[in-house]
Amino acid sequence: MRGLGRWAEVRATLALAWPLALTNLSQHAMAATHAVILGWYSTEALAAGTLGANLYWLMMAPGLGTAFAAAPVMAQARGRGQRRGGAARGWVREMRRGARSALVATLLLLAPSLALLWQGEWLLRLLGQEPALAAGAGTYLRAMMWGLIPFSGFIVLRGFLAAMDRPGPALWVTGAAVAINAPLAWLLVFGAFGLEGFGVVGAGLASALADLLMLLALLVLIARDRRLRRFRLLGRFWRVDLPRLRETFRIGLPISGQMLLEIGVFSATAIAMGLFGAVAVAAHAIALQVSALSFMVPMGIGQAATARVGVLAGRGDATGAGQAGWVAIGLGAGFMLAMALLLVLGARPIAWAFLDVADTEAAAVAALAAWLLTIAGLFQLADGVQVVASGALRGLKDTQVPMLLAALGYWGIGMPVGVALAVWGGVGPAGLWLGLAAGVLLVAGMLLLRWRRLAEVPQELPSAAGA
Template identity: 70%
Template sequence: MQAHPIGGITRRPAWLAEAGATLALAWPLALTNLSQHALALTDTVILGWLSTEALAAGTLAANLYWAVMAAPLGTAFAAGPMLAQARGAGRLPGGAGRGWVRQMRRGARSALWAALALLLPSMLLLWFAEPVLLALGQQPHLAALAGTYLRAMMWGLPSFCGFIVLRGFLAAMERPAPALWVAGGGILLNGALCWLLVFGALSWPGLGILGAGIASALANAAMLGGLLGLMARDRVLGRFRLLGRFWRPDLAKLAEVVRLGLPISGSMLLEIGVFSAAAIAMGWFGAVAVAAHAIALQTAGMTFMIPLGIGQAATARVGLFAGAAEPRAAARAGWVAIGLGAGFMLATALLLVVASAPIARGFLGAGDAEAAAAAALGATLLTIAGIFQLADGVQAVAAGALRGLKDTRVPMLLAALGYWGLGMPVGLLLAWQAGFGPVGLWIGLAAGLGCVALLMLRRWRGLSGGAAAAGA
């Protein structure tokens, strides 16, 4: 598209203007994601300095934690597309979008209700994490340490889900900065608390892995309280009164949250589950393999936070235009976001391939007898992670764009096909039958991500092209 001069001023092409708007929304969301991931990364690094066994136990615990959390988090994430389309409907002419403020308030409250309801069984399962991990064939001492960690960490889950819902509200309002500021403070608080509670200071005795769980729970509670405080003080955000009459559930909105959120939960569970299953399988190879898996997963997870933020921006931008009945603008918003995510992940792919060895060594203490072996295997897995960066970024952003259209059921089925129909079977086959061990598992994960990325792109092309043609 060419730029058109209007009144002597050159107007930017629509795609370039959309790129600017997407980046303006995406970078605070991405940094917020990085901040939240840094909370887990802080625990990983500190536990790695404590011992390789503590790192392995923390990794097993984290994988079970995220698998169990998929259901409540999916409903919390459903707030994003609901609220974005409600705000977009406010742009419709003739009063068609009247009452969008009330619709956003009802949607946010309902997402909170659904997430809290699904938290109860999740927390019950985490309380019995040790016997669950033993049933999955994990070593008894690692299962015991992981259970201790989770029994402390799980008390921060309600606060975490509340933070996710509020962050979706802020993204729909295109005001993501408060969540970023709070998440940044959460990193500092968690880091200080984790170090103090794990290792102790002066006459304060260290609590080991239990201290890391307590620190995470306290940091999550502080982040929710801080975000609620900032929003209440803001003249625009405060008028929504999101928690006003919170005790009165809205059954119609709850049904919409469930309809959108459960497939999101399913997609998350499928993706988290395949990496969690890989961690469980790593446990069969021993603590060194689990620690190496943790190094690669935490590093790849850190880079993934950027396209995840771009995908969240795509949900908001696509949802805004879809709610305002502007299908061409919605299609443009999605494609621009996908391009931005792909460009970033190409750069990180090069970084991970080139710098895999020093990155892996930074996770482990020099005095640990098993550190050298874990670092060497971790570097190999990081190289594989670098290879699948592009696919991981594209599938994340495409999924976010599809959520903006409230399309969540089919993407869940596509994730099932890619991760479990291809990725995990190939990984297990390469690990045991072909004799590649942990490396084979990660090659399978890379194949699954590539398949999902292609399927998501095809789905987005079909829906966005059809919507744009219908609106022409």
């Protein structure tokens, strides 16, 4: 079996990518909703929730990597099934084992994360945070942490659906969760109908309940689908497949490492921004929110690339896998080029959309945020390329080299350059973002070269992950 023609591949990738991108945007919308509701409750609640959420995502990264590893494992298993004509039951069993191993590996890695989140207040105080703020964040985390395992399970199931070219159910479930989450969070934070609100704890409870409902709803939709329920993904869940578990760790741990490196560099930048005062922190928050929003689309394209490349590589169609990767990279680059123009040309109006004109410091924040958004616009193209190239490489189960490249780009170049420009070069807060831009550009270039190297030797492409 051979891959599709170029334009047919574009259509196939877009058909898979747009529901995944909208799912990512919906998840981002839920986090933004909580921030808005906590901001209405009190400044202290917003600060505690933001601090807790940053620690939450950092603790989630180890388990999330193995959850993401399910997608390439199952995509290649489906491709092997297509190569054999689809009649053999072996590939169905392989996909079930891939999902089960990803869930087991994720549970093992999340156990220490849950223990640390339970001690979130102690951790934050150890990091020098104000006692009152750390206490609020700690109570928030003790409520929110119970959604960690359901959310990771949702990611595994979403990877299964992407491998099956069925991203729709995950989109429907996330969209419903967005609609339910806002009134639920409002009710639990502020209280209503004679019930007393829980403040910041209520936002954590709403998040955990939303994650649990998303997992249960997706399980129900899969169970009701005749084509999907035959996989019995949770069948004999207690049986441990050691070879598949080792493969999941081999693929997933580098993904976790890469996520930690990326989250870490932005967290470190936020901390460094604190050296320049509240205006710098506020401007950084605006630029980060906008750039994170635009990032959700190429992230979805990258997830589609993982599935498309994985299926074609498993099928033995190396040429088709290479074409699928290049098509996805082109789509991600095209979208982010448009976003770059938008951010560069509309930086100031975008910045003011986040600010109250009556605030005495709004003009200073808007001016700095506009400059940071302009810098963000300049590296949008590179950011789109790097996330899609990472997704394409994951389709080949190639995760170790991308992790090392991320370490070099973000921490070997990006952070040192940013600190040097900001502190010693006299550039100030913008210097930190210029460092981020340098790191992203380097990572994108190296990942693109990595993909080019693998895609130009089509006879070796399906097994290139071991290179």
